[in-house]
Each structure stands twice: as structure tokens, then as C-alpha cells.
Amino acid sequence: MRGDILAYAIACILIFEYNNFFQPKTLSLLHGTGLSMLGIAVSIFVAFRNTQAINRWWEGRVLWGAITNEARHWRDSLQALLGPEAELEGSGLAQAKQRLLELQVLQVWLLNFELRNYWRSDARDAVDGLCHGLKVPASITLQDSMKLRASGIGELHRNHAISEWGRDALLRCTETMTNALGGIQRIRNTPLPPAYDVFIRLICWLFGLAVYLDFLASGNPLSGMLVFLGFLTAERLGSYVEGPFDNDGSSFCLPMDWICINISRDLLGQGHPLSQLPSSSDPSRWS
Secondary structure, three states: OHHHHHHHHHHHHHHHHOHHHHOHHHOHHHOOHHHHHHHHHHHHHHHHHHHHHHHHHHHHHHHHHHHHHHHHHHHHHHHHHHOOHHHHOOOHHHHHHHHHHHHHHHHHHHHHHHHHOOOOHHHHHHHHHHHHHHOOOOOOOHHHHHHHHHHHHHHHHHOOOOOHHHHHHHHHHHHHHHHHHHHHHHHHHOOOOHHHHHHHHHHHHHHHHHHHHHHHHOOOHHHHHHHHHHHHHHHHHHHHHOOOOOOOOOOOOOOHHHHHHHHHHHHHOOOOHHHOOOOOOOOOOOO
16 A cells, blocks of 8 residues: 555645645535535445455355365365275376376466466476476466366276266366366456446545545544545455455465465375475465
8 A cells, every 4th residue: 555655645744734725615515415425425335345355355265165175075085986095006096096186286286376377486396396297298277187187087987997976976076176266267357347446446535535624624634634544445455355366465365375285285295395385474475
């Protein structure tokens, strides 16, 4: 809010210093009933936008939670259908199981990169190493990785490693990921209309200035400044929360790095490079 606070401070200081020239009492349309009606309108618009923004943020978090649960269910389903690693040593099923687990981890990191349109350099290096182990290009897309996982399920069935029922169980598990992915991409690709954002921002500034002028005319400028700042802050908070996957890496974004690292630990163990990424005080690297 640095730019907003700077503009707010300049406006308040100029109006205070030159209030004799501005003559706030002449703004009769923004006194009394007019000011009250404008305040009601601003409150309704800000409350509606902030409610929608919080709903978008929370839905995004719920969908990432569904992806986390799906990843654990994927691991447990493979364990139940193919058996533990100790029983699969030396067989082709051990490699097939590990490949499917790694593809699941690859998908969540690719989704992370796709949503923010940038990546941590250390996470990108670890994902490139994962791609190298899977023998897939580092430029692989999320959709391509999902196709590879579906092919892996089909191969297990063709090799009689799993039954028809087992194949259906694994496909139902992947359906959860597909549904969550669709919801997340809808949130990212369908923000609130920019014109609506601009309108709410302008009306908040108009009301804030009107309130400040009114309090200044009554000899209480400090109260007017606080009310003005309160409405500006409320409007900006809604704008920031509205984008849970924004690539600015602000503290309002969802902790997608943390979620992806937890999934990596659950599926590939604590020793995998993607499970050992360091934390950082920079929220663009770690949320």
C-alpha cells in the first residue's frame, strides 16, 4: 500500500494546509444525507467485494487441500493394490509404483509453477532432476504429466498387475485431482472484472476525501484521517486477497510451496530433494 498511503498523506496534508482555499463547507452535496448515502453505498460495495475475495481465497485453499488428500490416497491405493516396497524388490512393479508416485509429485509442482507463472530456482532444479529420473523433458506440461499417469495405470492393468476394479479405483483417485485442478484454474482465470475493482477504488477515495473534509470543517481532522485510512485499507485488503495464486508472492497468497513440499515428503520420503527445500523469510520463495 506504499503508493496509496503516499497519495493519502499528500492529499490530507494539502487539504489541511490549504483548507481556507478548499472551503469544505461549500461541498453541501457530501454533507448530511448525501454523505450518509454515499457511506452506505461504499460499505455495501466494499463488503461485497471483500466477501467474494475471501471466498475465492478459501475455495483455493480447500481445493489445494483436496489435492493433498488425493496425493495421500494415491499413495495408499498403490500400496494396497501392488503391495509394500519390500515385497516388490527386484520386480518391475517396484519401478512402476515409484514412477507413479513421482508423477503425482511432479504434477503438484507443475501446478504450482503454472499458477504463479514463475518458480523458485532451487525448486526448479529439483523438479528438473525429477524429470530426468522419469526420463521426461524438463519442459513437460501439467496435462502431459497427467496423460503419463493415466498411461501408467493402463500399463499396470495390461500387465495384470491390477484388476479391473483396481484400475477403476486408481482412475477415481485421479478424478479428484482433475476436479480440483479445474476449480483452481477457474479461480485463476476468472478474476473479478477490472472495471468493478476500479469503481470500488474510486468510490472509496471519493468517500474518504468527503469524510475528511467534513471532519476538517468540524475541527476534528485526525478522526477524518483515520476513517479515510480505514476505508482505503479495507478496499486494498480485498484486492490483495482476491488473487490467492498471484505471482507477487505476497503473504496474502496461498502457501503453495509449503503444500507441495509436504506432498513430496508424504509420497517420496524426507530424503528427496523436493522434500528438503529450505525455508526463507522471503514470501516469494516460501509462504
